[in-house]
Amino acid sequence: MSAPDGEPVLRIGARDVARYAAGQDMAPTLSPRPYLHPVTTLDGVELTEILPEDHTHHYGVSNAVVEVNGTMFWGGKSYVHPTGYEMLDNHGRQVPVRTESGDHRIAEQLEWVDGAGAHVLTEQREILADLLPEHEAWALRWHSQLIADGGTDLALGSPATRGRVGAGYGGLFWRLSGENVLTTATVADGPDVDPLGNDTSPWLLLVQERSTGPVSLLLAQPRNSMLPWFVRTSGYVGAGPAVAWDAERSIAAGERLDLHLWAVLADRALTTAEATALYERLEQLA
Template identity: 40%
Template sequence: MTVLLHCAGRPVARYLHRPDLATGLSPRPYLHPVTTPGGTPVTEERPDDHLHHLGVSVAVPDVAGHNFWGGRTFVRGRGPTALDNHGVQHHDDWKLRDPDGFVEDLTWRAAGRELLRERRTVSTAGLTPTAWALDFTFSLTNPGPEDLSLGSPATNGRPGAGYGGFFWRAPKEAGAPAVFTRDADGEEAVHGRTADWLALRGATWTLIFAGATDDTRRDPWFVRTEEYPGVGSSLAWRERLTVPAGTTVVRRVVTVVADGAPDRGEAAALVRKALS
């Protein structure tokens, strides 16, 4: 089941809120395809290199030991291991649904338990004739009587693999995309570091990711360019993130989706406009 998102009267994204996916992919709602104003797709769905990469989604590899990322689970002392521990993000209800956005309620379930309740807010906004912005906020509430812990392969013993949270899988092209922030260039220089914004540039398109809350800005960026093109904002980079009983974790990422190759100054100006 899908919902089309529009910007300036044109369709720019499709949202699959009840995807029919195999359990090993950790079923979850996701956006795909997302396109530039010129119509170029800037997401990828179930690529051969990582079948569990699903466009734009919220994916966490370890929620109290349950996998909401897909694929194998990294186990300390064993490495990536196929486990029957996959969870499901279940669409419950629309609180709002308009052509340019929606507000959705979901539950994160695994092993017969409700682990998290999520309120997801997604909207589009036009910026220029060649750029628009996707505003994506997710609020995770622990409804249980005990604290809940979120982790990553890095917190489970795999250095540098602190992924989990907002994640955007971009399309693989003949050459690796460029990546840069305001003052750094290249995967090695930006991976695992914080930055107000981070740009991923393909052959004819550019994505500029910006953390739009203080907590989001403090999350390191997870970046891949050589192995595959993907960017995420990490909830648990070096240490597990505890969500106390009855409390809520909120993250917001605003992504500029642009045709062409804006330079650093142009990228910063687009981010300012998207966040204004």
């Protein structure tokens, strides 16, 4: 993996496993924001993609809250009830203010601004990478604090809060690569993942059958701050904790909201027993 000069790269030993891009060259209608891509397994299999034809605003792993006080940070069209999706002039962007990085850690302060450049909120972000040698895998942990420091309360929304049932997406989101690849999804309570995405579970296991062999992406979140999972395995593959699943989420002026997404990437098909053990390992790292 090669990275343009100055872009942070997470490494496990001698392996580059994730590149972090500032995203400021994204088209304004995509809600420019920093993102991770490519993110790979230890064997180099890419598990992210950007600019997919089906949803060009999906960018690897990113913090893509759909709406904050009317400003779009997900990118693309907005849901307008009851007519459907429309391209509105409401896109904001996340602007890096200060970035520190090393082989295993990226820490960044960002300013979220609306289309006119006015301050919406401040985010403090930390991304960590750890080798899990006993599992022949590696772990990625993303933690974002959204701080309502603009003097007003914040309301975070989604298409579901605008009237589209089952479309509560938005927040820390992982867009997987693998077009036309069989992907199975399992949660801690069993294999029957709700197609509408309102499972609340400490972990979500996605296994893909690639031409080079099976790969697994275990997504997880801390027990004390679990959100419903938004997950898609048909049409496209992507998942993440939904910050505004069926109702707006508020951040009072001066307060903050913590968002977490943990992941384990493995070059094999993980079993549910392994997923449970890996989740316990992630809790030890936290």
